[in-house]
Amino acid sequence: MSALSLQQVTVSFAGRAVLSDVTLEIGQGLFIGMLGPNGAGKTTLMRTVLGLIRPAGGRIRVLGEPASSGNAAVGYIPQLRSLAGNMRLRGWDFVASACNGHRWGLPILSRAGRQEVHWALDMVGATELARRPLMETSGGERQRLLLAQALLGRPRLLLLDEPLISLDPHHQHGVVTLVKQVQQELGITVIFSAHELNPLLGAIDQVLYLGRGQAALGKVDEVITKPVLSRLYGSNIDVIRMKNRIFVMAGDVEVEKEEHCHHA
């Protein structure tokens, strides 16, 4: 059984086909880096896997089951937005809110629930951090707490939407290392979307590159190539390798850098 299987999947969003006729199979226990230009459908694909967007066609299987919301086996870190309101809630309460958070009743955790939160915080080394108010933590620390939150319920597939956004290279490295470590220790599948490939090199097993409704999945050397990326971008792309880094260029412009600047 694969962690994620798409068969001829077409997903439309706002009247536009974001994915058209995509077929791919992601094995279990892999760390997948998901890349692609803005609007290529990285978030849309995640929301489809989560069962929040219904595909217009095709078949999706998540760990052997049809995609549906409320699947405890799928963990998720949404793209970071500004925090609701301006409250000084401590990290512990923020993380714990996701523990059985869909059930009715008072938000008072059982002993098992508290243990689960402790376990998740311990997994990412955020036990101390969780005592501080969330709004007083740095971007990297916040990603740590979000990862702990996503681990509640012990998911076997983890979807991380742009966890590196607005982090400096040092903290980016910290987050990638942490995710890799957790992924290895728990033996789970991780799909990690990002703007840039380089921070992920060395950590990821495969790359999933989206562009113009299509997708390419495979090892970095198979996907990050001139023909594959030129097809996904719909223009002439050059791939330049320098030491341990890879630069994806369209003419004189570095594509990923460009995307990143637009976003910031």
Place this chain on the structure above:
Amino acid sequence: MLEFDFMQNAFIAGGLVSVLAGVVGFFLVMRGQTFAGHALSHVGFAGATGAALLGLSPMWGLIWVTLLGGVSMGALGERLQGSDIVIGTILSLALGLGMLFLHFFTAYATQATALLFGNVLGVNTDTLWTLAWLGLACLLLLAIMARPLVFASLQPELAEAKGVSLRQVSMLFLAIVALTTAECIQIVGVLLVFTLMVGPAATAQKLTSHLGTGVLLAALLALAEAWLGITLAFYTDWPTSFWITALSSSAYLAVTVLHMLRNRRPVASAA
């Protein structure tokens, strides 16, 4: 002071409403929807004056219209989220309509002040019972939905992925806010609902970062401000609503200043 029936009623009504306002207000502040709460009270003004014009009970007019307003706001959901202009427009339209209804129903004008600025000393026993039942219903509903409410407020996308209906949570919560607003209007009036709903909750959130402690603290602060306000009004003969707003804003100002001083200290010593 407590030998007077109207003072007893004022203390009971103030107690019931302030505890409810503190608790509900905490979540309102957490969700960043305080402006929606403010707007709902204005919608209530149109409801109360409209009901009076039709010869119906102003209090029930207030309750039903705020409830309708709250549920519609919740149903509109994200389209209304953060849309200050839409909410502000509805708010002023409601206040304008209220004025129009008062214009046609001049006999009611003496009570307009009570609606706008509250009249906790004029609460009778019947009203007390209504306040008690409605308050209990709100707290029960809040207790039932508290867990998904917190989850959906802090992490909406994740909550949605885990099967929480954001719209359902939003509608239910704004219904509770609407009823709480209608209750607050009895004490501090349409224009000053903020003082009971938002003041204590915002103060509590500056004092603690624990969720449970924060809710409790917000309720206690609101209760203390309401009771102290009523007591001060009795001895000074100044309006109760003035005292409650004065206490509520002083408390918020005090913790804000305290916070600034505490945050400044390490920087000063480092320099």
